[in-house]
Amino acid sequence: MELTPRKKKILAAVIEEYIRTAEPVGSKAIAAKGNLGCSPATIRNELAELVSRGYLEQPHTSAGRVPTPLGYRMYVNELMEEQNLTDEEVAEIAERLSGPLPPDQLMSDAGRIASQLTNYPALTLAARPAATIKRFDLIYLDANSFIIVLLLSTDAVKNKLVRLPVSVDQTMIQKLSTLFNAHFTGISENAITSGMIHAAERAAEDNLGITAVIAAFAIETLTDSEQTQAYLVGETQLLNQPEFRDPDKAHRLMRYLTEGGHLADLPLEEMRGDNELRVLIGPENVAEELKDSSVIIATYDAGDNMRGIIGVVGPTRMDYSRVAAKLSYIAAGLSKRLGGGSSMPPPGLDNKLIIKGEDFDEREIQEEENEG
Amino acid sequence: MELTPRKKKILAAVIEEYIRTAEPVGSKAIAAKGNLGCSPATIRNELAELVSRGYLEQPHTSAGRVPTPLGYRMYVNELMEEQNLTDEEVAEIAERLSGPLPPDQLMSDAGRIASQLTNYPALTLAARPAATIKRFDLIYLDANSFIIVLLLSTDAVKNKLVRLPVSVDQTMIQKLSTLFNAHFTGISENAITSGMIHAAERAAEDNLGITAVIAAFAIETLTDSEQTQAYLVGETQLLNQPEFRDPDKAHRLMRYLTEGGHLADLPLEEMRGDNELRVLIGPENVAEELKDSSVIIATYDAGDNMRGIIGVVGPTRMDYSRVAAKLSYIAAGLSKRLGGGSSMPPPGLDNKLIIKGEDFDEREIQEEENEG
DNA sequence: ATTAGCACTCGAAGAAACAGAGTGCCAACA
DNA sequence: TGTTGGCACTCTGTTTCTTCGAGTGCTAAT
Numbered sequence: 098m099e100l101t102p103r104k105k106k107i108l109a110a111v112i113e114e115y116i117r118t119a120e121p122v123g124s125k126a127i128a129a130k131g132n133l134g135c136s137p138a139t140i141r142n143e144l145a146e147l148v149s150r151g152y153l154e155q156p157h158t159s160a161g162r163v164p165t166p167l168g169y170r171m172y173v174n175e176l177m178e179e180q181n182l183t184d185e186e187v188a189e190i191a192e193r194l195s196g197p198l199p200p201d202q203l204m205s206d207a208g209r210i211a212s213q214l215t216n217y218p219a220l221t222l223a224a225r226p227a228a229t230i231k232r233f234d235l236i237y238l239d240a241n242s243f244i245i246v247l248l249l250s251t252d253a254v255k256n257k258l259v260r261l262p263v264s265v266d267q268t269m270i271q272k273l274s275t276l277f278n279a280h281f282t283g284i285s286e287n288a289i290t291s292g293m294i295h296a297a298e299r300a301a302e303d304n305l306g307i308t309a310v311i312a313a314f315a316i317e318t319l320t321d322s323e324q325t326q327a328y329l330v331g332e333t334q335l336l337n338q339p340e341f342r343d344p345d346k347a348h349r350l351m352r353y354l355t356e357g358g359h360l361a362d363l364p365l366e367e368m369r370g371d372n373e374l375r376v377l378i379g380p381e382n383v384a385e386e387l388k389d390s391s392v393i394i395a396t397y398d399a400g401d402n403m404r405g406i407i408g409v410v411g412p413t414r415m416d417y418s419r420v421a422a423k424l425s426y427i428a429a430g431l432s433k434r435l436g437g438g439s440s441m442p443p444p445g446l447d448n449k450l451i452i453k454g455e456d457f458d459e460r461e462i463q464e465e466e467n468e469g
Numbered sequence: 470m471e472l473t474p475r476k477k478k479i480l481a482a483v484i485e486e487y488i489r490t491a492e493p494v495g496s497k498a499i500a501a502k503g504n505l506g507c508s509p510a511t512i513r514n515e516l517a518e519l520v521s522r523g524y525l526e527q528p529h530t531s532a533g534r535v536p537t538p539l540g541y542r543m544y545v546n547e548l549m550e551e552q553n554l555t556d557e558e559v560a561e562i563a564e565r566l567s568g569p570l571p572p573d574q575l576m577s578d579a580g581r582i583a584s585q586l587t588n589y590p591a592l593t594l595a596a597r598p599a600a601t602i603k604r605f606d607l608i609y610l611d612a613n614s615f616i617i618v619l620l621l622s623t624d625a626v627k628n629k630l631v632r633l634p635v636s637v638d639q640t641m642i643q644k645l646s647t648l649f650n651a652h653f654t655g656i657s658e659n660a661i662t663s664g665m666i667h668a669a670e671r672a673a674e675d676n677l678g679i680t681a682v683i684a685a686f687a688i689e690t691l692t693d694s695e696q697t698q699a700y701l702v703g704e705t706q707l708l709n710q711p712e713f714r715d716p717d718k719a720h721r722l723m724r725y726l727t728e729g730g731h732l733a734d735l736p737l738e739e740m741r742g743d744n745e746l747r748v749l750i751g752p753e754n755v756a757e758e759l760k761d762s763s764v765i766i767a768t769y770d771a772g773d774n775m776r777g778i779i780g781v782v783g784p785t786r787m788d789y790s791r792v793a794a795k796l797s798y799i800a801a802g803l804s805k806r807l808g809g810g811s812s813m814p815p816p817g818l819d820n821k822l823i824i825k826g827e828d829f830d831e832r833e834i835q836e837e838e839n840e841g
Numbered sequence: 842a843t844t845a846g847c848a849c850t851c852g853a854a855g856a857a858a859c860a861g862a863g864t865g866c867c868a869a870c871a
Numbered sequence: 872t873g874t875t876g877g878c879a880c881t882c883t884g885t886t887t888c889t890t891c892g893a894g895t896g897c898t899a900a901t
Contacts, residue, residue, distance in 0.1 A: 256626045513864070531882045
């Protein structure tokens with residue numbers, strides 16, 4: 098059975114007030130907010146109803162009401178008003194995402210922005226699809242050293258300086274380079290067999306094991322490239338939240354977040370839509386440690402068929418509307434920077450966001466850098 | 470005036486007990502510890518003396534005693550006994566530092582170990598000296614793209630994929646490569662003037678701005694190379710400490726630590742000795758935020774004339790002896806891995822060709838040496 | 842259906858009482 | 872002179888009790 102319009106208004110009022118104050122809210126406070134013309138007594142009746150339907154609860158008999166996860170869910174799905182960013186916020190985000198930064202730093206920077214703007218810990222994550230090698234280059238330095246340069250299908254470049262305990266001549270390096278370009282490009286990591294390596298070794302007449310070194314680096318690079326990259330920023334912000342004044346509680350959650358790996362549990366896979374926003378409220382989270390926290394995540398296009406997510410974690414008493422708006426805008430900015438793709442309207446958020454999202458100025462030269 | 474041996478014993482006992490329990494310690498507790506054969510009354514007299522001399526203080530008239538920074542200083546300098554690591558600890562550290570990891574990951578891993586073993590937040594830092602470029606290579610890919618590969622004086626290799634909005638031919642790339650190798654190698658970042666760049670541009674007959682792109686990357690790389698690299702791990706451990714049960718206090722310190730840049734304030738420059746250990750107690754720290762925390766840092770040889778420090782931050786009530794032993798051992802391990810200059814295998818090679826850093830398994834912990 | 846009024850509940854905050862750990866000092870003692 | 876036992880005193884943390892007030896649910900009137 099649907100809620101009456103007035104009940105919805107009241108529910109929204111309770112939630113917004115609670116988000117603001119972190120205190121149980123009473124009938125009088127709602128009446129005072131004014132927008133609905135009825136007395137506290139009437140509101141009490143409505144509140145009682147909302148409690149019995151599971152949208153609100155009372156910490157104890159004679160206290161005000163507090164939203165339940167179900168209440169928040171209703172709020173997020175139907176009640177919440179879209180919020181616009183202030184011009185300053187828009188400017189700040191655009192400004193801070195506009196520097197000429199390598200992708201991984203851009204990701205962690207975006208996290209930092211999200212965290213600072215929302216006052217919650219933020220996380221960013223990008224899943225890299227398996228890559229292949231597009232091109233090998235071996236740069237001969239001297240008899241005992243050379244550099245391997247790999248160009249990946251993602252256009253990332255990886256390199257490594259190799260020093261040898263034995264001497265090698267330039268023609269050998271040349272030969273190996275040709276060989277690898279012929280046989281080891283365009284294939285995935287698990288397609289590289291030890292048989293192939295041995296064959297190459299014989300073909301190059303390499304009895305020094307150099308072939309193996311190069312192959313090892315290729316395999317390692319490909320393996321690494323699959324890795325998902327994750328950043329967590331601003332954990333300490335949790336301590337600002339009244340619900341985490343208990344250091345143990347704070348510690349538990351912070352440890353969970355910090356311990357690598359967990360971030361990968363986020364439902365990136367399920368999220369297919371561009372700029373999709375997802376809100377996970379309290380018990381909706383699978384992880385036990387998050388059962389009374391909320392997570393808001395937005396997806397972005399990380400370029401090269403990669404998708405990433407950026408999100409924040411906080412208490413269920415979160416300013417969903419504000420956070421959603423900011424995340425959505427930051428994600429749009431990231432997509433622009435990394436993907437260069439077109440931004441799609443984030444579901445449930447108004448178009449102004451998108452229009453503003455286009456403020457991101459394009460860059461002339463697309464570049465990636467890596468270090469060895 | 471020197472302290473009598475008995476006073477020293479008592480002071481040490483107070484500090485050790487306080488480190489263990491975090492509670493003010495009374496005369497009876499010390500008497501019960503036994504090693505000195507006198508009654509609580511006697512000890513009380515001594516304690517009163519130690520208070521008036523500034524080594525101890527009383528939170529209030531009828532409470533036990535608590536060490537002052539001066540007391541800790543005395544303890545660290547003269548009283549503290551060297552502590553040996555257990556075999557498990559040695560094994561764990563050796564094991565965890567022995568993986569074939571790239572230097573920066575090794576650093577952050579070492580921090581993680583330090584943090585987990587001491588239960589305090591840990592930081593690692595390595596200062597890179599200014600580098601020069603040893604060699605340029607430009608790899609021509611196609612008319613619109615090429616790769617810049619820089620070999621630095623530190624033997625690090627940096628690269629970047631450049632995409633051009635215009636066409637360029639292979640000979641131009643070739644020419645630029647020769648040019649840069651001739652004029653831009655062996656010099657430091659601030660020796661690269663716009664005059665030089667323009668000269669190179671003219672010499673190469675480059676009217677597409679490619680020279681500028683390459684030069685910009687060179688400058689950027691050199692600038693970056695000077696950067697000190699810093700990692701902070703395990704901030705959340707602070708919340709374990711009773712002195713940080715106040716979330717505000719914890720938050721202040723954590724924010725200070727997390728905010729980049731501050732780590733560089735550590736007195737790395739002053740520390741010249743190998744494996745030098747330094748303890749900064751409470752007000753000895755320059756930063757206001759650290760005035761009632763202690764920092765213990767150990768230096769390590771990061772190879773290539775780089776020096777690094779690894780340390781932990783905690784309340785003044787720290788187990789100095791245990792932490793010092795662990796840090797010292799970890800620092801020694803890092804030196805072994807990273808130091809020995811260029812013989813350290815580059816990332817990811819566990820190959821027979823590369824001489825593995827020999828195990829630092831044998832106990833080679835330096836004595837703790839401290840400074841006032 | 843809404844509202845005013847009222848008795849009731851329950852937690853937060855404050856006050857008072859208490860227990861106990863620890864001290865300082867004094868007088869006795871080796 | 873240095874050490875010790877004894878004792879009165881001080882101070883905090885805890886517990887218990889009281890009070891206060893916000894907020895409720897219910898009922899009767901509109």
